[in-house]
Amino acid sequence: METTAEVLNDTFATDVIEGLSSTPKFLSSKYFYDEKGDAIFQQIMDMPSYYLTKSEHEIFNTHKQALLSLFSDRQQAFHLIEFGAGDGMKTKVLLEHFLQQKACFRYLPIDISENVLSILVNDLEINFPGLEVEPLANEYFEALDILNEQQRTERKIILFLGSNIGNFLHNEAIEFLRQMRKHLRPDDLLLIGFDLKKDPQIILDAYNDKEGITRNFNLNLLDRINAAFDGNFDTSQFIHSPTYNPLTGATKSYLVSTKDQEVTLERLGKTFKFEAWEAIDMEISQKYSLSNIEHLAKQAGFEVMSNFFDKNKNFVDSVWTMK
């Protein structure tokens, strides 16, 4: 058992303390993904209303050869590096095609969740025995730093799928992409999946299912905090409240305290007060227009090379090169 001082050294602990001590309160959505969170996210992706996964799957199915031609125009070797790979469900469409085409590549999935990464690697070993896989259980740039230190010569193709970029505020996204640029060489490419602005009701339905799966996904982070820090969050006293602002394109998820209450995290020696109807800001899922995407690329020092859409134009996979 760690001492309180050791627990406080932990980034999860310091992030939780910072978020719950702030006004307004917030928690980072990157902590959604423990073993249970990974499993709930699988259920979310299977929901009929969660169009994001289905749209990107369709894009890869339709455009896999065009993507391979961009990634390896002169048959050169490349490293397919995926940020936040998760279960790799859509990526497998590309992997299968690239193997069939005898492309010279290696797949490097990066994920902070060791659990999801080991499930993915086992699955790939069984279903794609010829594939070279190098998993990296780490934060995005820490993993990229390790690769860069090894001075590899292969072209890097970075995949950042599933609208993960939407989990950043605009300024954070620019900062993240500028940092990405510093890790790349001029010949490398970046493929980012963006969720597009659309009928607000379609967006709200994806984040507010009647079955309460998205609600459970959010509440699971309170359970995770309870388990890690001997806490007493009562999840029945919080409701899940998503919003979409068509002006800014921001979909936000909040957990709202239904009464005045105090929550103690024993192992951190901290108590946090909640007023009735006070919210915790849990997640942003930013939606983009094509001009927003052009603008973002330019601000971060990239250029849009090609855009690939699903037939309903719900989603775009945008391939960027360095400017």
Ligand SMILES: C[S@@+](CC[C@H](N)C(=O)[O-])C[C@H]1O[C@@H](n2cnc3c(N)ncnc32)[C@H](O)[C@@H]1O
């Ligand atoms: C929304 S899921 C998306 C999974 C997959 N890319 C897809 O499109 O279906 C986000 C994944 O990113 C991982 N992740 C989140 N923040 C991360 C970070 N800072 N570094 C590494 N992985 C991260 C999570 O563990 C999770 O598996």
